[in-house]
Amino acid sequence: MTYVLEGIDLVKVYKTGEVETVALRGVTIRVSPGEFVAIVGPSGSGKTTLLNLLGTLDKPTSGIVIIDGINVTLLPERKLIPIRRKKIGFVFQFHHLIPVLTAVENVELPMLIAGVPRKERRARALKLLEAVGLKGKENRYPHQLSGGEQQRVAVARALANNPKIVLADEPTGNLDSVNSERIAELFKRLKEEFGTAFVVSTHDPIVYERADRRVYIRDGKIIKED
Ligand SMILES: Nc1ncnc2c1ncn2[C@@H]1O[C@H](COP(=O)(O)OP(=O)(O)OP(=O)(O)O)[C@@H](O)[C@H]1O
Ligand SMILES: [Mg+2]
Numbered sequence: 001m002t003y004v005l006e007g008i009d010l011v012k013v014y015k016t017g018e019v020e021t022v023a024l025r026g027v028t029i030r031v032s033p034g035e036f037v038a039i040v041g042p043s044g045s046g047k048t049t050l051l052n053l054l055g056t057l058d059k060p061t062s063g064i065v066i067i068d069g070i071n072v073t074l075l076p077e078r079k080l081i082p083i084r085r086k087k088i089g090f091v092f093q094f095h096h097l098i099p100v101l102t103a104v105e106n107v108e109l110p111m112l113i114a115g116v117p118r119k120e121r122r123a124r125a126l127k128l129l130e131a132v133g134l135k136g137k138e139n140r141y142p143h144q145l146s147g148g149e150q151q152r153v154a155v156a157r158a159l160a161n162n163p164k165i166v167l168a169d170e171p172t173g174n175l176d177s178v179n180s181e182r183i184a185e186l187f188k189r190l191k192e193e194f195g196t197a198f199v200v201s202t203h204d205p206i207v208y209e210r211a212d213r214r215v216y217i218r219d220g221k222i223i224k225e226d
Pocket of ligand 1: 014015016021022023041042043044045046047048049050
């Protein structure tokens with residue numbers, strides 16, 4: 001069995017001055033290609049910390065992160081940047097769309113950074129917006145879209161460079177149930193269509209009920225999987 005993403009024995013201790021917070025106490029998680037995994041747990045249980053470590057946005061205090069067969073744990077930032085760019089798409093609770101760019105321009109941005117030629121960029125961005133159900137709204141600015149639509153633009157943007165892994169932190173945290181369901185169904189469909197693995201932190205049953213697997217964490221430890 002080959003995994004697209006592995007976090008092994010992850011420990012994370014945050015230090016704020018003299019105070020130490022143990023956010024993760026030895027978490028091991030392995031994700032297969034095209035798998036939709038939900039990380040479920042109460043506030044403060046370590047979900048964001050885990051996603052940050054898996055996405056190489058932060059380093060573990062101890063433990064190992066392997067992305068698509070590459071042990072990235074000790075790589076310096078300059079080597080992490082291209083790995084992140086090519087292999088991982090991020091979706092955050094507050095989508096972080098750029099307000100002065102239209103929907104299609106927001107989706108194009110990661111491709112621009114990756115050096116994809118203009119025509120190809122535009123064609124792919126339009127295709128992705130269609131895939132997330134936003135055909136006809138490509139030229140709107142974020143403020144001209146609903147919260148759910150903005151979140152779908154963020155999902156399309158996360159897929160821009162055809163990553164093997166999408167990490168989403170509470171992607172439905174600020175959405176109503178109808179839009180949450182759209183996003184969750186979208187993950188299911190996109191994983192089938194593009195073979196992308198989704199690792200999604202959530203307390204939302206609408207999302208975790210649609211996942212292939214649920215990993216429950218509490219106080220920085222996995223307490224159950226199903
Ligand atoms: N940068 C930081 N510095 C110090 N402590 C932190 C930092 N980030 C998180 N923590 C602490 O680590 C623990 C886990 O936080 P984390 O953000 O991973 O939880 P979470 O499960 O994502 O919570 P939520 O559901 O509220 O987003 C908490 O006790 C939190 O206070
Ligand atoms: Mg969080």
